[in-house]
Amino acid sequence: MNEMKFKKKKLIMDETSIKRALKRVAHEIIEKNKGAENVALVGIRSRGIYLAHRLAKYIEEIEKKIVPIGVLDVAFYRDDVGNRIIPHHISKTEIPFDVMGKNIILVDDVLYTGRTIRAALDAIMDFGRPERIQLAILVDRGHRELPIRADFVGKNIPTSQNERVWVSLKEEDDVDSVDIREDAN
Amino acid sequence: MRRLLIRGGRVIDPANKIDGVLDILVEGEKIAAVGENLEVSDCEIVDAKNKIVTPGLIDMHVHLREPGREDEETIKSGSRAAAAGGFTSVACMPNTYPVNDNSAITEMIIEKANEADLINVYPIAAITKGLTGKELTEMSELVDSGAVAFSDDGEYVKNDEVMRRALEYSKMFDVSLISHAESKKLSAGGQINEGYYSTALGLRGIPSAAEEIAIARDIILSELVDARIHFTHISTKGSLRLVKEAKERGLKVTCDVTPHHLVLTEEALANYDTNCKVNPPLRTKNDVDALSKALSEGVIDAIASDHAPHAIHEKEVEFSAAAFGMIGLETTLPLMITKIVNAGILSLPKMIEKFTISPARILKINKGTLSVGADADISIIDNMAKVKIESNKFKSRSKNSPFIGWEFNGKVHHLIVRGKTLVDSSKLIK
Amino acid sequence: MVFKKKDLLSIKDLSKEEIQHVLELGDSFKEILTRDIKKVPTLRGKTVVNFFAEPSTRTRTSFELAAKRLSADVVNISAKSSSLVKGESLKDTAKTIEALGADAVIVRHLSAGAPKFFAENAKCSVINGGDGAHEHPTQALLDLFTMRQKFGRIEGLHVGIVGDIAHSRVARSNLLALNKMGARVTLIAPPTLIPAGIESLTAVKHGMGAEIKYDFDSVIEKLDVIYMLRIQLERQTESLFPSVREYAKLFGLNLERLKRVKKDILVMHPGPMNRGIEISYEVADIPQTAVTKQVANGVAIRMSVLYLLLGGVEIEKVAN
Numbered sequence: 001m002n003e004m005k006f007k008k009k010k011l012i013m014d015e016t017s018i019k020r021a022l023k024r025v026a027h028e029i030i031e032k033n034k035g036a037e038n039v040a041l042v043g044i045r046s047r048g049i050y051l052a053h054r055l056a057k058y059i060e061e062i063e064k065k066i067v068p069i070g071v072l073d074v075a076f077y078r079d080d081v082g083n084r085i086i087p088h089h090i091s092k093t094e095i096p097f098d099v100m101g102k103n104i105i106l107v108d109d110v111l112y113t114g115r116t117i118r119a120a121l122d123a124i125m126d127f128g129r130p131e132r133i134q135l136a137i138l139v140d141r142g143h144r145e146l147p148i149r150a151d152f153v154g155k156n157i158p159t160s161q162n163e164r165v166w167v168s169l170k171e172e173d174d175v176d177s178v179d180i181r182e183d184a185n
Numbered sequence: 186m187r188r189l190l191i192r193g194g195r196v197i198d199p200a201n202k203i204d205g206v207l208d209i210l211v212e213g214e215k216i217a218a219v220g221e222n223l224e225v226s227d228c229e230i231v232d233a234k235n236k237i238v239t240p241g242l243i244d245m246h247v248h249l250r251e252p253g254r255e256d257e258e259t260i261k262s263g264s265r266a267a268a269a270g271g272f273t274s275v276a277c278m279p280n281t282y283p284v285n286d287n288s289a290i291t292e293m294i295i296e297k298a299n300e301a302d303l304i305n306v307y308p309i310a311a312i313t314k315g316l317t318g319k320e321l322t323e324m325s326e327l328v329d330s331g332a333v334a335f336s337d338d339g340e341y342v343k344n345d346e347v348m349r350r351a352l353e354y355s356k357m358f359d360v361s362l363i364s365h366a367e368s369k370k371l372s373a374g375g376q377i378n379e380g381y382y383s384t385a386l387g388l389r390g391i392p393s394a395a396e397e398i399a400i401a402r403d404i405i406l407s408e409l410v411d412a413r414i415h416f417t418h419i420s421t422k423g424s425l426r427l428v429k430e431a432k433e434r435g436l437k438v439t440c441d442v443t444p445h446h447l448v449l450t451e452e453a454l455a456n457y458d459t460n461c462k463v464n465p466p467l468r469t470k471n472d473v474d475a476l477s478k479a480l481s482e483g484v485i486d487a488i489a490s491d492h493a494p495h496a497i498h499e500k501e502v503e504f505s506a507a508a509f510g511m512i513g514l515e516t517t518l519p520l521m522i523t524k525i526v527n528a529g530i531l532s533l534p535k536m537i538e539k540f541t542i543s544p545a546r547i548l549k550i551n552k553g554t555l556s557v558g559a560d561a562d563i564s565i566i567d568n569m570a571k572v573k574i575e576s577n578k579f580k581s582r583s584k585n586s587p588f589i590g591w592e593f594n595g596k597v598h599h600l601i602v603r604g605k606t607l608v609d610s611s612k613l614i615k
Numbered sequence: 616m617v618f619k620k621k622d623l624l625s626i627k628d629l630s631k632e633e634i635q636h637v638l639e640l641g642d643s644f645k646e647i648l649t650r651d652i653k654k655v656p657t658l659r660g661k662t663v664v665n666f667f668a669e670p671s672t673r674t675r676t677s678f679e680l681a682a683k684r685l686s687a688d689v690v691n692i693s694a695k696s697s698s699l700v701k702g703e704s705l706k707d708t709a710k711t712i713e714a715l716g717a718d719a720v721i722v723r724h725l726s727a728g729a730p731k732f733f734a735e736n737a738k739c740s741v742i743n744g745g746d747g748a749h750e751h752p753t754q755a756l757l758d759l760f761t762m763r764q765k766f767g768r769i770e771g772l773h774v775g776i777v778g779d780i781a782h783s784r785v786a787r788s789n790l791l792a793l794n795k796m797g798a799r800v801t802l803i804a805p806p807t808l809i810p811a812g813i814e815s816l817t818a819v820k821h822g823m824g825a826e827i828k829y830d831f832d833s834v835i836e837k838l839d840v841i842y843m844l845r846i847q848l849e850r851q852t853e854s855l856f857p858s859v860r861e862y863a864k865l866f867g868l869n870l871e872r873l874k875r876v877k878k879d880i881l882v883m884h885p886g887p888m889n890r891g892i893e894i895s896y897e898v899a900d901i902p903q904t905a906v907t908k909q910v911a912n913g914v915a916i917r918m919s920v921l922y923l924l925l926g927g928v929e930i931e932k933v934a935n
Binding site: 073075076077078081082085086089090091092093094122123126127128 | 639640642643646647650651652654655656657658661685922923925926927
Binding site: 389390 | 704727784816
């Protein structure tokens with residue numbers, strides 16, 4: 001994305017606060033699911049996948065238990081097919097475990113309109129019937145267009161529509177940070 | 186009696202080896218005088234200054250589609266197209282419905298042409314009944330009715346014996362047999378020239394050999410019986426080699442070429458343009474170059490359009506279902522002036538020869554000269570005028586031309602047929 | 616990269632990057648085909664018409680499944696049920712199918728260039744499902760996908776295409792695609808089945824082209840992929856070869872010939888196979904023969920193509 005398009009940048013989370021938030025979310029997941037026994041993490045797109053891996057590591061540190069991780073690309077489930085440019089890279093969906101009876105935690109970086117999560121719910125259901133599906137999110141920025149809420153939230157950030165929430169993660173961006181950028185126009 | 190003075194034009198009359206600024210006086214249907222600064226009073230004047238004045242042009246290979254396919258062309262519409270294209274005479278092929286293989290059809294064509302009262306229409310009758318290649322037509326009666334030559338055109342006479350006898354029999358009338366040379370076994374199913382493009386487009390190819398084998402046979406047969414043979418629309422380098430060799434040996438062999446084979450290569454088909462689907466097919470650059478060379482060397486006697494009108498629904502279809510042929514009467518002259526004369530391949534007088542006296546001699550018709558006493562068939566050409574080919578301007582009933590949108594130099598300025606003006610200031614007046 | 620094409624008519628229309636894109640997406644769709652529920656809602660509400668003016672169960676079924684797995688509605692029109700027999704022109708058929716609301720039409724036709732003609736007469740997307748001896752682009756894409764699946768690459772592979780090159784649209788599309796992706800192609804057939812100028816089919820633009828061999832055995836050891844083409848039995852009566860027996864002897868792939876090939880050879884065939892003619896009964900069933908893999912990959916690749924043509928935004932909207 002073109003940096004020039006945004007005039008302001010406001011740092012919301014840095015490496016330390018992201019780490020703290022994710023550790024807290026890991027604790028909450030364990031607490032809510034009474035351990036990690038039946039839990040599986042499914043990361044959405046690129047950054048959700050990295051967050052899922054980090055959460056899995058924290059859960060393992062706390063519970064000494066390895067939770068299975070899946071990867072979801074929701075491109076084929078979107079409700080705006082035919083109205084957006086096809087992304088060049090569509091990652092392969094990989095759900096290397098049986099979802100039947102599992103407590104699936106969907107993991108994504110930003111919760112905004114809720115449309116991606118809607119698509120992810122449909123996608124995961126195509127793999128079977130989980131016990132329940134929960135949603136873990138690093139940043140909830142509001143402006144929902146569907147009746148969807150997160151079960152675990154790293155940070156709530158009130159935003160206006162013309163702002164963008166920008167999540168950078170070391171796995172892809174060399175730095176851990178969350179900032180808000182305002183549209184130049 | 187109408188008296189018309191054509192004043193101050195560059196008169197080119199290859200038959201009489203005339204090329205100079207001269208006046209021509211027409212009286213009634215005949216040419217009365219040709220000379221410098223003719224002093225004539227009491228006559229209409231056509232100012233031909235800066236124009237080319239030639240014997241009326243002759244297109245010796247057209248399809249007028251009447252009788253049978255009047256939706257595509259009629260004798261009248263085809264005559265108007267010819268006039269608009271600068272032609273005062275055409276010879277029309279017999280592949281009508283019914284076929285022009287008997288005197289009734291030949292007479293009917295002449296009658297229709299007389300009714301239309303436009304240009305001269307010379308029927309070419311079939312060599313064999315129904316173009317089936319089996320039995321000869323009644324040549325004597327056909328000649329008496331007005332047939333000027335014989336041809337099975339697209340239906341090449343496959344049977345060697347029948348062709349031998351046809352050539353032999355035709356000697357009684359001293360007419361040419363016109364051969365559309367195509368070995369049908371070699372061309373079977375073919376759509377375009379065999380080569381890179383037929384392979385790239387996945388279309389069945391027609392090899393050069395299909396034409397060359399057929400030409401070779403007809404040369405050999407014409408030699409055997411010492412009869413006249415004319416090859417129409419020859420398209421390959423190899424065909425030219427055969428014709429050239431036959432001519433050098435003094436055989437009674439003549440040939441014509443179409444403007445499209447001189448200008449377009451098979452590359453024009455790269456997008457499956459059905460208007461470029463013709464038979465013989467557009468060939469390679471190598472062949473086109475050879476045709477140009479042969480034209481300038483005099484191996485080729487005449488230019489003929491092979492004007493082949495087709496209804497839109499016969500061309501606006503998938504390629505293999507499309508009919509062969511393109512219209513040419515209204516594009517031939519500008520195309521030849523621009524791409525052949527202006528390109529330095531042929532001088533203007535030489536080109537005019539191939540549209541006048543040369544085809545007249547092949548067809549043995551009393552046309553193609555500006556001699557005193559000859560029919561006053563005169564084409565006055567503006568060879569500088571810019572023309573853009575536009576489909577809605579065609580006088581032909583059909584529009585199947587790949588040259589739509591092309592820009593050329595040269596068009597007919599004034600046209601006189603047997604003393605009557607048909608085109609005035611580039612406008613068809615009838 | 617924006618994939619902004621209305622139609623897929625020829626491999627020539629695709630850049631190397633676009634071919635790459637189709638193949639990569641193929642991986643994603645391949646995964647969907649391994650699920651219990653082999654269906655995604657991507658093209659819900661879209662209508663795909665299979666217009667097959669030439670019979671083909673294989674390609675039609677593959678496209679039909681691809682469209683259905685993307686949740687599109689599929690209508691099949693075959694030569695028998697179409698108005699063709701009633702004398703309707705292809706132009707009118709195109710207009711009619713467009714008016715019925717088709718978003719994409721797969722056109723299979725005996726006449727080369729027919730899908731292009733169809734596309735010029737209809738606003739919907741047109742996919743060439745095989746036209747005469749011209750092209751069969753989705754077949755080439757699925758073949759490339761199958762090679763890439765085995766070797767992890769296409770560049771540098773030496774592919775021998777054996778058989779009736781002259782009448783084969785599969786050979787043409789594969790030659791073009793393989794050249795584009797940097798593979799080396801040798802065409803192996805008797806001279807009667809090698810069409811004029813094929814060696815320059817790709818050379819004109821890419822400076823590569825194909826080499827031609829009449830002797831299968833002279834090159835077999837060097838090949839990474841042996842691509843056998845189906846031989847039409849009626850070619851014998853057209854004097855293109857004297858007998859099926861002699862053809863099989865010279866150009867058939869049998870166990871004897873197979874002894875001399877590379878260890879990790881990939882044997883391919885677009886199907887349907889003539890067992891015992893171009894491919895011996897035994898060779899058809901060895902694990903190196905990827906015919907069924909090709910069929911399976913066909914659905915994924917056709918999903919890719921349908922998704923790329925129908926799933927993106929219209930070109931005009933991309934402009935800003």
